[in-house]
Amino acid sequence: MKKTNLKERIVETALNLFEQHGYHGVTVDQIVSESGTSKGGFYHNFKSKDELLYYIHDVFISYVLEKAREAYDNYDTPVSQLCAIIQSFTKVFDLYKPHITVFYQESTYLTGEFNLKINKKRDEYKNLLITVIREGQQKGEFRSEVPAQISVMAIIGMVNWTYKWFKKDGPLTIEAIAQIFNDLLLHSLLTEKAMNQQEVQSFLLKSQPLHK
Amino acid sequence: MKKTNLKERIVETALNLFEQHGYHGVTVDQIVSESGTSKGGFYHNFKSKDELLYYIHDVFISYVLEKAREAYDNYDTPVSQLCAIIQSFTKVFDLYKPHITVFYQESTYLTGEFNLKINKKRDEYKNLLITVIREGQQKGEFRSEVPAQISVMAIIGMVNWTYKWFKKDGPLTIEAIAQIFNDLLLHSLLTEKAMNQQEVQSFLLKSQPLHK
DNA sequence: GTAAACAGACCGACTGGTCGGTATGAATCT
């Protein structure tokens, strides 16, 4: 804790405090003292406590959105695109757990301008997923009796909820969890025909060991 | 808003305000004025703002837990038990949406004693679900390659997340959504053998219309 | 009549944000 520039240090400590006590459970003074700086230092780097909250949100959603787009561009079938997106998202928990917690717990408190910007990116992410599902349905890979919108919300819910229970030192690695998620998803979304394709098999759980 | 006893009126308005602005975005004065009472009236019914938050949590989790137990007792196969639980839970959104939002958004701010009590019931709920899944696995109805714990968290995540997007005046009724959830769940959890059983079919989506 | 239910003025701790000031180092002048 020396050469890192102040801004990062502030964000880091704020993140940990927010994760534990929530945005409103943490005062600027606490952040300041715990990151070894001052009120001046804080307000030199951020216009307000709100802006800090926004900053945290933005770092996370921007990163995730970019990863999802990469996955979409780098793969060419709906199934592999979906699996890649889920995998990339789930893996983020290792790195960004505090960000994610703050993102889903405290977004209510984002004010006007900030709120709009974040929501826009959030929607882009959702729409990307909907596109993948729709394209999969058109190609006959995903079952069409399930509305794409609901599927997507179900998927997002399942994956996002991980922030409530995932522990880095738990019995399963985040990669194993991602694998399970993909297995569950494919079973619930795929048509029978698609289920038997060669490509799909690699994403399913065989009886391989999951534990570390 | 006349003969209802004050406590309910306070809870009702608090709930709506909390849902919109979050627990910390609402002051006791706001609650008091919007529910047409006074500080005295409020603190006569609640020891503190914290206690109000606890009260809201407790009403909801107690209700849901009871419903889940009823479902578990009234049905006798894991599949029907699971579906009944999901259905009962999902239906609660029509009635308790604000409660649920507060429950998942603000539980960070429950203090000591209150926190413990709520967590206990939350765990009971989770354990009930784990039991259902385990029993289903033992009977060969649910696939055993998926760890029960993870399945349960995935289920809970999928269902709970509904509070983030469900709108009463949306295109789908909550019953339809519950049906979709059950369909997705069964497809992802059931063994092939169980999938073909007569009983299961009634829980799946046929090509029946979902919209209102 | 008396006890519970409610009203509302008031308190005081806390918190986000400000503001005058300093320290450091790069750019400019002579």
Next chain:
DNA sequence: AGATTCATACCGACCAGTCGGTCTGTTTAC
């Protein structure tokens, strides 16, 4: 090269408003 100017990063005492909670009444119910 050395002196001067200026911009940037950071400090910390202080302030003004806010908000949960209290206290002293007054009203209502039985």
